[in-house]
Amino acid sequence: MAALFELHSSRSGSSAVNASREHGSLDDALVRAAQQGDRSAFGLLYARYSRMVHGILLSRVPHSDVDDLVQDVFLQALPRLASLREVAKFPGWLATITRNRASDFHRRSKPLDEFVEETAAAETDPPDPSSPPSSHSTAEANAALDAILSLPESYRETLILRLVEGMTGPEIAARTGLTHGSVRVNLHRGMQQLREILGRKAAPLTGGEL
Amino acid sequence: MNKHPNDHENEIKMTDDYLWNGSGTPDREVQRLESLLVEFRHVDRPLVLPAESSPTSHKPRGLLLHTPWISRLAAAAVILLALVVGLFFSRRPSTPLETGPSWNVANLEGAPQIGSKLISTTQSAAKLYVGQTLTTDSSSRASLSENDLGEIQIDPNSRVRLLQSGPNHKRLQLDVGTIHAAIWAPPGQFVVDTPSAVAVDLGCAYTLQVAPDGSGTIRTTLGWVGFHLNGRDSFIPAGAMCLTRPKIGPGTPYFEDVSQSLRDALFIFDTTEQSTDAHSKQLDTVLSQARPRDGLTLWHLLSRTSGPERAQVYARFAALVPPPPGVTRDGILALDPHMLDLYWNALDLGDISLWRFWEQSSDPKSPASPPQMILKKQLLLKRSP
Numbered sequence: 001m002a003a004l005f006e007l008h009s010s011r012s013g014s015s016a017v018n019a020s021r022e023h024g025s026l027d028d029a030l031v032r033a034a035q036q037g038d039r040s041a042f043g044l045l046y047a048r049y050s051r052m053v054h055g056i057l058l059s060r061v062p063h064s065d066v067d068d069l070v071q072d073v074f075l076q077a078l079p080r081l082a083s084l085r086e087v088a089k090f091p092g093w094l095a096t097i098t099r100n101r102a103s104d105f106h107r108r109s110k111p112l113d114e115f116v117e118e119t120a121a122a123e124t125d126p127p128d129p130s131s132p133p134s135s136h137s138t139a140e141a142n143a144a145l146d147a148i149l150s151l152p153e154s155y156r157e158t159l160i161l162r163l164v165e166g167m168t169g170p171e172i173a174a175r176t177g178l179t180h181g182s183v184r185v186n187l188h189r190g191m192q193q194l195r196e197i198l199g200r201k202a203a204p205l206t207g208g209e210l
Numbered sequence: 211m212n213k214h215p216n217d218h219e220n221e222i223k224m225t226d227d228y229l230w231n232g233s234g235t236p237d238r239e240v241q242r243l244e245s246l247l248v249e250f251r252h253v254d255r256p257l258v259l260p261a262e263s264s265p266t267s268h269k270p271r272g273l274l275l276h277t278p279w280i281s282r283l284a285a286a287a288v289i290l291l292a293l294v295v296g297l298f299f300s301r302r303p304s305t306p307l308e309t310g311p312s313w314n315v316a317n318l319e320g321a322p323q324i325g326s327k328l329i330s331t332t333q334s335a336a337k338l339y340v341g342q343t344l345t346t347d348s349s350s351r352a353s354l355s356e357n358d359l360g361e362i363q364i365d366p367n368s369r370v371r372l373l374q375s376g377p378n379h380k381r382l383q384l385d386v387g388t389i390h391a392a393i394w395a396p397p398g399q400f401v402v403d404t405p406s407a408v409a410v411d412l413g414c415a416y417t418l419q420v421a422p423d424g425s426g427t428i429r430t431t432l433g434w435v436g437f438h439l440n441g442r443d444s445f446i447p448a449g450a451m452c453l454t455r456p457k458i459g460p461g462t463p464y465f466e467d468v469s470q471s472l473r474d475a476l477f478i479f480d481t482t483e484q485s486t487d488a489h490s491k492q493l494d495t496v497l498s499q500a501r502p503r504d505g506l507t508l509w510h511l512l513s514r515t516s517g518p519e520r521a522q523v524y525a526r527f528a529a530l531v532p533p534p535p536g537v538t539r540d541g542i543l544a545l546d547p548h549m550l551d552l553y554w555n556a557l558d559l560g561d562i563s564l565w566r567f568w569e570q571s572s573d574p575k576s577p578a579s580p581p582q583m584i585l586k587k588q589l590l591l592k593r594s595p
Contacts, residue, residue, distance in 0.1 A: 039448065043414050043432030046257045047360065047392045054252035063250060074257055141246040162229065163240070164247045169230040187229050195239060 031087040034078075042081075046074050049091070052175040053098045055161040059149065060102035069105060073098050092177025147197045148190075155190030158183055245332040253318055253353065253363065257415070257432065311375035312337035313356045320350030322364070343371045346387065356380065359400055360393035360414070373403065388419040398568035407454040410436040412564050416446070424456040429466070434560040436568065437463075444510060447559040453477070462514060464507045472499040476507065480514075493519060497526040505531040505557050513545055531556060 027048065033041035053073050057066045077097055084093055148156050148163070161172045173183045227234030315322070315336040317329045323345050329336045329352065338344050338354060346352055346368050354362040354370070359380050364370060368387020374380060380395065383403040393400050393411045400411040405424030409416070413433035420426045428435060434447040439459030446452045452463035461480040464473065475495035482489045493515070500508055508527040515523050524542050533542070534556040541549040554562045 039432065043257060044394055046432075047394050047414065050257075051252045058250060067253075070252070071257065138249070141249055144243055144246050145250060163243045164250045165252060166244065166248070168232055184226070184230055188226055191229055191240070194243075198239075 027090060028087045031081070031084070031090045035082050035084070035087075042074075042078060045090075049094055049175060050074070051165045051167065052091075052161065052172075053094065055165040055167070056095060056098045056157055056176075057102055058164060059153070059157040059160045060099070061105050063145075065105065069101055073101050076101065089177065091175050095176045143201065144198070147194055147201065150197065151190055151193055154182075154186050155193065158186035159190045159194065162187055248316065249331055251316070310340055312339045313354045313359075313372060313375065314338075315344060316353045316355070318351040318353055318363070320347065320366070322346045322350045322352035338372050340372050340375055343369060345369045354382075359395045360391065362392075363390040365389065384418060384420050386420050386422055388417065390417045391415065397564045404454070406456040406458070407437045407439045407460050410438060410565075410568055412436055412445075412560060412568075426454040428452050428454070436565050443565070445506075445554070445560065445562075445565065447506065450506060453480070455481075462507055462510045465503055468504060468507075469499050472496055472504070472507075475499070490519070493522065497522065500526060500530060502530045506559060509550075509554055509557060512542060512550065 027045070030041045030045050030048075034045055050070055053070050054066060057069050057073070061069060073094070077094055080097070084090060145164075148159050150156075151159065158172060158178075161167045161176070162169065167175065169183050169187060170180065172178070173180045176183075178186075228237045229240050315324065315329055315338050317331045317336070322329050324336065324338055324342055344352060344354070344364060346364050346366050348366050350366055352364045354364065356375065358377075362370075362382070365388035368389065369385040370387070370389065371383040371385070372381075373383050378396075378399055379401070380399060381401045381403065382389075385405070389402070391400070391402075391411065392415045394414060395411070397412040398410060402409040402411075402418060404418065404420045404426045406420075406426050409418055409428055411433075412435060415432040416428055416430040416435045418426065418428050428437060428446055429451045430446045430448050432448050434445055437444040437446060437452055437454060437460035439454070442459040444452045444454075444460035444463045446463045449467070450463050450465045453461040455461070458480075462476055464476055468476075472495065475492040479489060479492040479496060482492070493511075496507065496511070505527060508523055508530070511523045512520060512527065520543055524539060528539070531553075533539075534552055537549045537552050537556075542553065551562045551566070
């Protein structure tokens with residue numbers, strides 16, 4: 001606990017300029033502490049990485065299963081953490097466990113294509129004219145999520161982390177272990193494709209509402 | 211008007227900047243998607259680790275109100291309290307100015323309110339400023355977040371007020387309802403005031419519930435939390451819980467996997483007067499049922515008993531958890547603070563230095579200046595094994 005206190009104290013004095021580097025060193029220290037059995041440190045890693053894990057899962061499995069799988073991922077990571085030799089690789093390592101957990105989910109259930117089609121059918125039903133206005137936003141949100149899910153894997157994961165989880169590009173890079181360049185390209189090209197899809201869908205949706 | 215050949219390229223770059231890190235010219239399409247998709251965003255919830263997966267840990271929340279006689283007491287107190295609280299709030303100043311430090315608020319469900327303003331699900335940048343109150347009705351939930359602090363989920367039927375949001379001191383007031391806190395700020399920096407105790411985060415995840423009668427329950431999921439009122443302290447490590455009552459303060463904490471008879475005995479022990487037959491009888495039950503893990507409970511009982519009862523508690527505690535070097539029977543019976551601290555640390559539930567540091571730094575007579583904090587940190591590191 002004293003070690004954690006030291007970490008917290010060093011973090012509280014950090015400047016924005018050094019934020020990225022200090023986040024790295026903080027995470028490294030947390031991983032080392034968690035490897036030695038410090039569950040508080042593991043809890044802090046959970047607090048810092050659960051959004052990333054949630055976003056990666058949301059880009060691959062049905063929304064209703066994501067929360068349980070987030071817990072699964074961290075429960076899988078805990079006993080394996082001791083085998084991680086380079087603590088700096090924790091973000092990429094955790095992202096890989098997350099993607100593998102999503103693949104495992106589909107191996108035990110259905111292929112992703114079916115899931116995308118099912119959610120598209122289930123979640124983008126035409127809005128009920130008698131329902132309150134909030135359900136229109138929900139239908140719009142579902143349609144937007146479906147559009148993202150129809151993008152290539154690397155684009156949909158990065159866009160979900162940015163648009164759903166509210167992470168910035170640098171945060172996505174730090175949390176997933178990807179380079180800044182890769183994240184920026186994924187965001188740019190993914191957003192371009194998403195605009196095209198949403199543009200195509202706009203006319204039929206408007207017609208449906210009328 | 212001169213046209214630059216790279217106007218279009220610059221425009222894309224500016225749009226990209228917003229997509230990249232939220233800077234530059236806001237991209238309306240990206241903004242629209244952000245506010246639409248926020249409903250799919252991760253909602254922080256406590257991580258349940260294997261060691262805490264005992265059957266009792268999955269009991270429904272609201273234990274306090276499910277206890278029959280407490281429910282009756284609570285019902286009686288509710289009417290009176292509602293009048294007092296209503297009067298109290300009606301006399302408060304109107305909504306403060308929306309300036310100064312603030313926390314981000316997200317609508318997770320229903321229609322939470324800041325003051326009298328509803329927070330919509332599409333509102334991506336709602337703020338709770340110091341002095342403002344966030345309320346949820348029976349079908350609403352919200353979350354509060356602050357970059358250097360953590361995230362707090364507000365359950366239905368809750369009311370919280372932001373009291374302080376300085377760089378090293380952040381304070382909420384929970385009048386009623388339930389919050390789930392996941393905190394990554396340094397230990398001791400985040401404090402929640404409730405009607406019957408002050409909860410001090412010592413890192414890092416817990417659920418705090420306040421009933422309408424002002425009584426409360428805290429359950430810690432990760433790290434540990436200090437519960438404090440008028441010099442009465444309880445430390446609640448992960449897997450443990452503690453009840454608190456108005457005017458009395460924090461009860462004796464216990465692990466959630468204790469036997470029902472120990473739990474019941476402790477409850478009665480905490481609410482009956484010392485030196486009565488009922489009090490002694492319950493203490494006997496607690497001591498006979500205690501396991502080594504329940505050293506948590508017995509350590510707290512040392513300072514909540516006196517005379518022969520304290521000797522009785524010490525005997526059982528020492529049998530279950532051998533006293534560490536530097537701790538003597540006489541010292542503990544005399545409640546020597548240093549020995550009590552050493553004995554607490556022997557339980558390996560958290561370094562009590564963190565708590566002592568919080569006590570010192572929260573005392574307005576001895577504010578912890580940066581040099582003091584550094585000295586304290588060095589002291590802590592020396593003391594750690």
